[in-house]
Amino acid sequence: MRKNGVNMIKISAKNVDVFYGKKQALFNINLDIEENQVTALIGPSGCGKSTFLRCLNRMNDVIDICKVQGEIVINDFNINDKGCDVVRLREKIGMVFQKPNPFPKTLYENISYGPTIHGMAQSKQEMDEIVETSLKKAALWEEVKDRLHEPGTGLSGGQQQRLCIARAISVQPEVILMDEPCSALDPIATAQIEELIDELKKEHTIIIVTHSMAQAARVSQRTGFFHLGELIEHGSTDKIFKNPDNTKTQDYITGRFG
Amino acid sequence: MLGFTSYYFGRKKAYTIQSTNKRLTALPQFYGYYLAIWCAIPAFIIYSLWAIFEPTIVKLLILSDYANQGYLDDELNLIYEKTKALSRGQFTGEVTSLIQTSSEKYLNLRSIAQSSKVVIVLCIIIASVAYAYKRISSNNRTREPVEKFFNAVLFTASLAAILTTVGIVFSLIFQTIDFFKVIPLFDFVFGTHWYPAKAFVRDSSEALDPTMYSDTFGAVPIFAGTFFIAFIAMCVAIPIGLMSGIYLAEYASYKVRQYAKPLIEILAGIPTVVYGFFAALTVGPFLKDIGTAMGLEVSAESALAAGGVMGIMIIPFISSLSDDVITSVPQSLRDGSYAMGATKSETIKKVIFPAALPGIVGSILLGVSRAIGETMIVVMASGLAANLTLNPLESTSTITAQIVVILIGDQAFGDPKTQAAFALGMSLFIVTLCLNIVALRVVKKYREKYE
Numbered sequence: 077m078r079k080n081g082v083n084m085i086k087i088s089a090k091n092v093d094v095f096y097g098k099k100q101a102l103f104n105i106n107l108d109i110e111e112n113q114v115t116a117l118i119g120p121s122g123c124g125k126s127t128f129l130r131c132l133n134r135m136n137d138v139i140d141i142c143k144v145q146g147e148i149v150i151n152d153f154n155i156n157d158k159g160c161d162v163v164r165l166r167e168k169i170g171m172v173f174q175k176p177n178p179f180p181k182t183l184y185e186n187i188s189y190g191p192t193i194h195g196m197a198q199s200k201q202e203m204d205e206i207v208e209t210s211l212k213k214a215a216l217w218e219e220v221k222d223r224l225h226e227p228g229t230g231l232s233g234g235q236q237q238r239l240c241i242a243r244a245i246s247v248q249p250e251v252i253l254m255d256e257p258c259s260a261l262d263p264i265a266t267a268q269i270e271e272l273i274d275e276l277k278k279e280h281t282i283i284i285v286t287h288s289m290a291q292a293a294r295v296s297q298r299t300g301f302f303h304l305g306e307l308i309e310h311g312s313t314d315k316i317f318k319n320p321d322n323t324k325t326q327d328y329i330t331g332r333f334g
Numbered sequence: 335m336l337g338f339t340s341y342y343f344g345r346k347k348a349y350t351i352q353s354t355n356k357r358l359t360a361l362p363q364f365y366g367y368y369l370a371i372w373c374a375i376p377a378f379i380i381y382s383l384w385a386i387f388e389p390t391i392v393k394l395l396i397l398s399d400y401a402n403q404g405y406l407d408d409e410l411n412l413i414y415e416k417t418k419a420l421s422r423g424q425f426t427g428e429v430t431s432l433i434q435t436s437s438e439k440y441l442n443l444r445s446i447a448q449s450s451k452v453v454i455v456l457c458i459i460i461a462s463v464a465y466a467y468k469r470i471s472s473n474n475r476t477r478e479p480v481e482k483f484f485n486a487v488l489f490t491a492s493l494a495a496i497l498t499t500v501g502i503v504f505s506l507i508f509q510t511i512d513f514f515k516v517i518p519l520f521d522f523v524f525g526t527h528w529y530p531a532k533a534f535v536r537d538s539s540e541a542l543d544p545t546m547y548s549d550t551f552g553a554v555p556i557f558a559g560t561f562f563i564a565f566i567a568m569c570v571a572i573p574i575g576l577m578s579g580i581y582l583a584e585y586a587s588y589k590v591r592q593y594a595k596p597l598i599e600i601l602a603g604i605p606t607v608v609y610g611f612f613a614a615l616t617v618g619p620f621l622k623d624i625g626t627a628m629g630l631e632v633s634a635e636s637a638l639a640a641g642g643v644m645g646i647m648i649i650p651f652i653s654s655l656s657d658d659v660i661t662s663v664p665q666s667l668r669d670g671s672y673a674m675g676a677t678k679s680e681t682i683k684k685v686i687f688p689a690a691l692p693g694i695v696g697s698i699l700l701g702v703s704r705a706i707g708e709t710m711i712v713v714m715a716s717g718l719a720a721n722l723t724l725n726p727l728e729s730t731s732t733i734t735a736q737i738v739v740i741l742i743g744d745q746a747f748g749d750p751k752t753q754a755a756f757a758l759g760m761s762l763f764i765v766t767l768c769l770n771i772v773a774l775r776v777v778k779k780y781r782e783k784y785e
Contacts, residue, residue, distance in 0.1 A: 133673060135669065135672065135673060138668070138669065138672055140587070162675075163675045163676075163677060164675070165675075166672070166673055166674065166675035167675045170673065170674075171669075171673035173666060173669060173670060173673075175666055177664070177666035177667055177669065177670040178670075179667060179670065179671070179684075179685050179688075179689070180667075180685075180688060180689045181688065189671075189674060189676075189684065189685075190674040190675065193674060193675060193676050193680060194675060240670070243670075243674065244673075244674075247674065247675070
């Protein structure tokens with residue numbers, strides 16, 4: 077793994093192009109993601125930040141017409157190689173979606189889903205432990221410990237989203253991708269999630285797509301600004317928000333467009 | 335025709351009013367509809383009343399001539415029927431002068447009635463249209479009555495549908511009650527011998543003697559046969575239907591789906607008679623040949639043939655309905671599962687299938703109620719002998735097939751044999767009703783979950 081200043085580089089994207097059918101959605105993206113940091117991807121709607129996020133765990137495979145070119149190196153391994161095992165990749169790289177999407181199962185089954193698929197628990201006891209630690213890390217344990225066997229869809233929106241985070245961390249991923257995780261939540265639930273993100277970065281590398289500049293400023297250490305499928309500028313959050321190099325970034329940050 | 339004309343006039347008058355710069359309270363069309371309704375409805379009511387009462391009045395007029403001549407009621411009716419027959423030229427018996435004269439009178443009355451009917455109806459049309467036409471003015475409200483009229487028409491239509499259903503159910507109930515007056519309910523529900531032909535050979539004087547029917551109307555064999563054949567059908571339909579539904583919803587590319595789905599739905603459009611003779615003439619003998627080759631005794635009309643073909647018939651239902659429910663499972667659940675590292679089949683097995691399960695159960699229940707109610711295939715392919723058997727290679731019979739057997743050919747009302755058909759129909763109705771209610775509940779519950 078390369079070093080970049082103080083921090084290790086976890087993910088390194090090189091010359092990434094993405095096409096939806098004939099339309100090109102991302103142009104030549106080069107971006108290094110640092111380990112145990114929160115990287116925020118900002119930019120106006122349709123600028124390709126979610127598309128880029130979905131490249132990192134090959135979620136774009138699900139979309140038939142989507143084609144990804146270029147190199148994305150995680151742990152010295154190019155995930156766009158033919159030999160890449162998508163199942164292992166997604167075990168290492170968890171994802172939290174815009175809308176809370178708990179499975180229509182009990183809370184317990186929601187968390188145990190990933191560990192079961194990847195054969196991580198040998199006994200019921202081990203699984204109980206995984207469920208408990210995951211929920212504790214997602215700051216949900218106290219609220220739900222008495223109703224683990226009730227359906228996950230019965231929780232409030234904020235709780236559901238924390239359940240989805242708990243589900244994502246149950247398989248101990250190295251990286252967690254978050255696609256606007258707070259856009260469907262109220263400010264209180266948002267604050268809880270943001271606190272959680274801060275906590276999680278000790279053990280995980282986090283990449284978050286957000287529309288809220290305030291949120292990006294609050295939670296992230298690194299920021300990348302996308303516009304019309306191009307990565308305009310990236311660097312430390314402080315620098316991007318206080319002293320951006322590019323005028324487009326300046327305009328977007330100050331709310332002049334987008 | 336007159337209705338159209340009055341629509342035209344009404345609208346024209348409304349335009350005229352409009353052109354004189356007065357503001358109308360409704361669009362010109364409404365004035366047209368208003369007039370057309372006024373034209374049609376009173377005339378229609380009078381016409382129907384006329385049609386209902388005309389024969390009675392004519393009859394009264396003709397028979398009043400003979401009222402005081404000491405005829406009995408039956409004889410008077412006979413005279414009237416003969417009169418009618420003669421005037422239609424269908425009378426074959428001896429023509430007496432009495433009938434001759436009354437027949438002439440009858441024809442005379444009918445022609446008067448005919449012409450007066452036309453005149454009166456026309457008068458009423460003109461009167462009511464004139465009344466309505468006069469009422470059309472700029473500040474007269476026409477929207478409300480027109481809307482009310484459409485409301486009433488739609489209401490009547492739905493009322494007709496509901497009343498028909500209620501009527502059928504009640505006739506079922508009453509006939510069934512009559513049946514159980516003769517045959518004890520216990521014998522019907524728990525008896526194991528079904529042999530309605532036995533009731534038929536009895537002398538009519540014995541017809542109301544309950545002891546004659548013991549061991550005749552035991553419905554267990556045909557209930558068993560019904561559920562057995564339905565079970566075989568579902569054994570074929572559920573796996574194939576479900577798997578093709580899953581394939582269409584999850585795996586098939588857009589192009590394959592575009593062609594495959596209509597093709598499967600063609601299966602649903604094949605008339606059941608065709609399935610029936612397919613089962614009886616192709617599948618039945620084929621199974622018999624195979625069975626014989628393997629040293630098994632297979633009846634040419636076997637439960638297996640009927641059930642199997644019935645299953646094929648139900649495949650499109652299950653496939654198409656489960657395709658729909660699986661497609662309506664939100665994409666976010668799939669994404670969530672894929673993002674956890676689940677493969678496609680794991681996702682389907684562990685997330686999509688449980689999420690769609692209520693809808694799938696609903697579609698299966700609808701399929702079962704179709705299987706139980708299916709008639710043609712069983713009549714043709716599974717035989718009519720009500721054997722109590724669980725051997726799929728023998729012939730059995732079902733509720734529907736027995737109803738057909740009972741009601742084909744001559745039958746008398748009030749005969750327990752005929753009423754047995756109603757009792758069977760009632761039981762069939764109860765079973766399918768319960769299944770449908772449960773199925774619809776389940777499907778509804780599922781829908782609410784993802785809204």
